Amino acid sequence: MAIISREQIVEGLVKILGEEQVITDEQVLKESSLDRYRKYEQVCEVYTQPIPAAVVYVKDTQEVADVLAFANENEINVVPRTGHSAIEGGLETALKDSVVIDGSTMNKVIKVDEYNMQVTCQCGVPLQELDDMLRERGYTTGHSPQSKPLAQIGGLVATRSIGQFSTLYGGIEDMIVGMEAVFPNGKICRIKNVPRRAAGPDIRHIICGNEGAICFITEVTLKLFKWQPENNRYIGYKLDDEHMKLGFDCLREVMVEGYRPSFARLYDAADAQQHFSAWLEEGKAILIWMAEGPANITPAMEEGIKKLMSKHPELEEVDPALIEKWYSGLNWGPEEIAQEKEEIRATQNIGITTEVSGSWDNIYEIYKTACDRILEEVPDMTLMGGHSSHSYINGTNMYFVYYYNIVDCAPEEEINKYHDRINQIICEQVIKYGGSIVHHHGLGKARAKYVTQEYGSSYYMLKTLKQAFDPNGIMNMGTLIPLRK
């Protein structure tokens, strides 16, 4: 915790950045003490986390370095932030008198390099704006998470984000080229842009996924891809919910046969009704693929996937136009969040997601046993389901989707009574069957308590990284590595 007073922290920050960039408005501070992990507290405007001393808006890398050096010297906990779309507690200010460093004003696209197929931008560039601009030129980053209308580049890299087209383009870790980041002592490090190198460990992965607990990301170079939506092909099948195991096997078959569709999804019946209720019968799960790429590849991929699926009499093909139109309405933006808040207030019913991953031989057990246990052990559930949306040669993810009524429960208690309990069950089942408790939201603070079980003996490496780069413990404490009680 800081060795100087709250007032001295603000004074010091004003000296570095000037008054305009240092925000101490009470409401802003309260709203900056949490993220969407504590969605119900957010909706009820009840703030249980320590309120930060200030939110500072940084304009360039040197300002980030100066603020971090000041924080390091005075042992002030800092929470790096860009789009504020985190949902696993990564942006909670867990310690008294923290400072939130907001990079959203560092929002310049520095260079679009069409010849080398890469784009360099500052951390606060909104992904939606970047990709829209690139698409006008016929390119895309290939990164399209559901949070695209909210998220910014720094946060996406910090949390090892993944997008809806990951099966073709990969996660953000496959898209990054070089980066610039600032470490807690103020040291600015740049990793150059090269297609590949074998000069020791890939140090980009100290930065990618650090969740603000090791450094502040100021600049990122991402790969570019041709955007050719006119060639997209959509493939969909419905199947009985009791055949979910077969659904996972179908996802596997497509991957194992060597196809790389841009998205590959399996929704169980409960989750499917949230998206396809207009035409999908209750009790039906759904399998979806989209083939993306050059005009001579996508029809071949469509044909190949259909041929594979034709061997399964349990599957019934659906009109691809229905899939295409569903796909156009997938993303979440500020309007949806505002409406969701209104609905939660009115109904006291809340929806949450938790994402995990597993190998082909355990993902079904993870899915089935976690759903069964939650329905058995948690009260007031109104929906329990999920989907797989990112597949790999050796496994896939599971995105649990659950809703519950908040009954006889103060806002401060909701997280213990429901959300953490459900998270715990999911994490326990994942660990039991050998998957990963986090697929793409980051550990945040919500799941940091399971980090030693997640890492096993390799926790030594994570802990050593943290201690080496952040010896004073000022970087987003409680994230990745839990706070000592």
Place this chain on the structure above:
Amino acid sequence: MKILGCFKVVPDLDLIVEEDWNKKNQSYVDTGYAKLVWNCFDEGALEMMLRLSDLSEGLNVVYKLSALTIGRQKTEGFLKTLYALGFSEGVRICVETEEDILFSPEMVSEGIANYVKKVEEQDVIITGIQSSDGSNKKTPYLLAEKLEWPCITQVVGMEPMDEDHLQVTAQVPGGYMVRQVKTPCVLAVGNAPCAYLRIPTLKDKMKLGKRPVTQLMPEELGMVEAGESVQLIGLNPIDRKRNTVIIEGDSPEEKARHLYEKYLKGRLSML
């Protein structure tokens, strides 16, 4: 007191892609892929019924809540949700496609009126003031006329009184009017403060939501004849496009100055 909530299941119009709104020379918009939701005014009306029932606890009035919809098989899931919330009767007037009733409030009101006259008598009928897709805004009026019952519109609240009366609050220009209303009556719900229907738990769905829905055919309720008097012959969108200028500038101050100098200064000087 027997209360019938009449509701419509509609496509979520926010999910309709732009090109489907702009297709020319067709008398419908393809909404077949958009997920189904409660019509917003009806949703408020159904929640209002449940709140009335909540308020009656400890009083000597018993409310028997029923619900009726006209639609495809898919709409039965919505009726089963109402079962799980405590409704005692769910009725679907079966049609293969909602397009036939989209712009036919005469047919819809005829079906509901005949259900009340011929199948199950009711004391109160509650419905939303209009649907989000057809937007005819006529069904509650026509229904009241066919039943020869009074109709109160823009209802925003109901409270229990006795077996033959309800206290009904309606929004009127400039305020709210609270009235004691003798049944039978038709109540049309407008911008209700309780716009969202509560969500039943999965356990309640398992326990209460399995009962079969009563299915009736439009012919049984004289709906087909009623629909013959009005036929849709065209749909034309209103062009609401406006010219847009994006103000360029290196800083917010510069953009604000440009906005003021070029677009606002002249107008302000005329005030």
